[in-house]
Amino acid sequence: MKTTRMMQAVFVAAVCALAIGATRARQGMTAAVPIDGDDIGGIVSGPKGPEAGVWVIAETTELPTRFVRIVVTDDRGRYVLPDLPKANYTVWVRGYGLIDSPKTTAQPGKALNLTAVPAPDPRAAAEIYPAGYWLSLLKVPEKSEFPGGAGISQGVKNQADWIRLIKSGGCTSCHQLGTTGTRKLPKDFDHYPSSVLAWERRLQSGQAGTNMIQTLGQIGHDRALALFADWTDRIAAGEVPQAPPRPQGAERNVVITEWDWADPKAYLHDEVSTDRRNPSLNSFGKIYGSLELSADYLPVLDPQEHSIGQVKLTVRDPNTPQTSQLMIQPSAYWGTDPVWKSKNNVHNPMYDEKGRVWITSAVRPPDNPAFCKSGSEHPSAKLTPLERSGRQLAMYDPKSGKLAHQYVLQHASPDVRRGCE
Numbered sequence: 001m002k003t004t005r006m007m008q009a010v011f012v013a014a015v016c017a018l019a020i021g022a023t024r025a026r027q028g029m030t031a032a033v034p035i036d037g038d039d040i041g042g043i044v045s046g047p048k049g050p051e052a053g054v055w056v057i058a059e060t061t062e063l064p065t066r067f068v069r070i071v072v073t074d075d076r077g078r079y080v081l082p083d084l085p086k087a088n089y090t091v092w093v094r095g096y097g098l099i100d101s102p103k104t105t106a107q108p109g110k111a112l113n114l115t116a117v118p119a120p121d122p123r124a125a126a127e128i129y130p131a132g133y134w135l136s137l138l139k140v141p142e143k144s145e146f147p148g149g150a151g152i153s154q155g156v157k158n159q160a161d162w163i164r165l166i167k168s169g170g171c172t173s174c175h176q177l178g179t180t181g182t183r184k185l186p187k188d189f190d191h192y193p194s195s196v197l198a199w200e201r202r203l204q205s206g207q208a209g210t211n212m213i214q215t216l217g218q219i220g221h222d223r224a225l226a227l228f229a230d231w232t233d234r235i236a237a238g239e240v241p242q243a244p245p246r247p248q249g250a251e252r253n254v255v256i257t258e259w260d261w262a263d264p265k266a267y268l269h270d271e272v273s274t275d276r277r278n279p280s281l282n283s284f285g286k287i288y289g290s291l292e293l294s295a296d297y298l299p300v301l302d303p304q305e306h307s308i309g310q311v312k313l314t315v316r317d318p319n320t321p322q323t324s325q326l327m328i329q330p331s332a333y334w335g336t337d338p339v340w341k342s343k344n345n346v347h348n349p350m351y352d353e354k355g356r357v358w359i360t361s362a363v364r365p366p367d368n369p370a371f372c373k374s375g376s377e378h379p380s381a382k383l384t385p386l387e388r389s390g391r392q393l394a395m396y397d398p399k400s401g402k403l404a405h406q407y408v409l410q411h412a413s414p415d416v417r418r419g420c421e
């Protein structure tokens with residue numbers, strides 16, 4: 001089944017400085033790149049010699065969950081993929097100005113020189129540019145058109161506000177724009193008489209359709225649709241963004257590790273690995289994620305074992321509402337299947353000093369008990385009466401493996417702003 005990129009946002013990436021990089025760079029004055037028994041290393045060259053600042057990617061599905069490690073070549077085209085768990089890896093080169101090299105298979109402990117493949121034209125090179133580079137091709141209304149220009153929402157005060165709604169406040173608060181899925185119209189919408197109508201239809205897709213159309217309205221329905229349609233029309237006709245620079249300096253010293261989490265119908269909203277007040281708590285321990293509207297479990301990643309697990313979540317009151325199953329139009333990817341089914345709607349997990357994981361989680365319907373509302377004598381309610389709350393609290397204790405639903409009251413100290421979370 002075809003899935004969208006954003007629905008598969010189930011990776012977690014850990015980035016750490018490659019402290020051994022400098023040492024290895026010095027040792028590597030000879031042609032060969034020194035490696036240990038659990039590294040893969042070598043030189044990447046293209047037709048003009050060593051390729052600097054390109055990514056070497058090693059991927060395997062032989063571990064309990066899919067595992068990817070990525071490094072960058074130095075100025076002499078050298079790379080080391082360090083400390084790989086034992087497995088067969090598919091290895092290839094990706095970089096600005098290139099198309100992906102053919103994939104080869106390698107095992108840790110193996111020296112592996114790779115051949116980079118130059119892109120035959122700017123279009124082929126641009127396929128892997130970051131989404132934001134593609135989005136930069138979107139035309140923006142002139143400053144003089146604000147406020148109140150043709151097809152622009154009255155609420156948008158100026159050009160900066162319009163741009164913010166697209167690139168951080170509105171659309172992009174949920175997903176990137178400029179990814180392959182968003183910069184091309186899917187074949188399903190080919191039969192629409194204009195790109196504007198195809199765009200209107202595609203924004204009605206799936207369980208987020210209502211939200212997308214509302215966001216479009218905030219920006220200004222007609223003008224935004226016209227500009228989005230013009231954007232993808234020009235891209236379909238061959239327009240490409242400017243090339244990004246290759247990683248430079250310290251950017252070449254990173255090691256990125258990615259693991260597949262959760263499942264194809266879930267999306268990852270947030271994750272926690274430690275107590276932010278004591279960041280050595282839970283070193284190398286399990287990482288807990290939250291799947292927001294999509295599913296009722298905490299995805300768990302063990303970055304040592306490269307394995308994943310699930311903490312099943314429950315509600316206190318079976319009448320806790322589920323993510324809305326309504327959609328204005330079916331998804332081009334999922335059809336009429338509502339893929340989000342959560343009741344808990346978990347937002348952000350937090351470790352406390354005892355290594356327990358607290359989550360904002362719905363456990364009951366949103367109407368608050370009387371003691372939270374105005375008229376109550378409770379000090380918190382007096383300070384901040386709350387009629388409804390979208391989420392409450394739950395806590396998972398990894399030591400006991402138990403999940404607890406917390407009641408709503410907090411201490412009535414003067415700094416308590418919200419009594420009934």
Ligand code: HEC
Binds near residue numbers: 171208332334
């Ligand atoms: C509430 C979160 C949310 C917001 C806000 C949002 N989107 Fe989406 N968007 C989604 C989801 C989820 C999908 C996948 C829909 C599906 O299942 O087909 C999607 C899909 C898309 C697609 C691909 C649809 C297709 O099938 O071709 C485009 C294009 C898109 N969004 C653009 C936008 C634009 C432009 C905005 C702002 C006006 C926006 N989105 C705001 C969540 C959101």
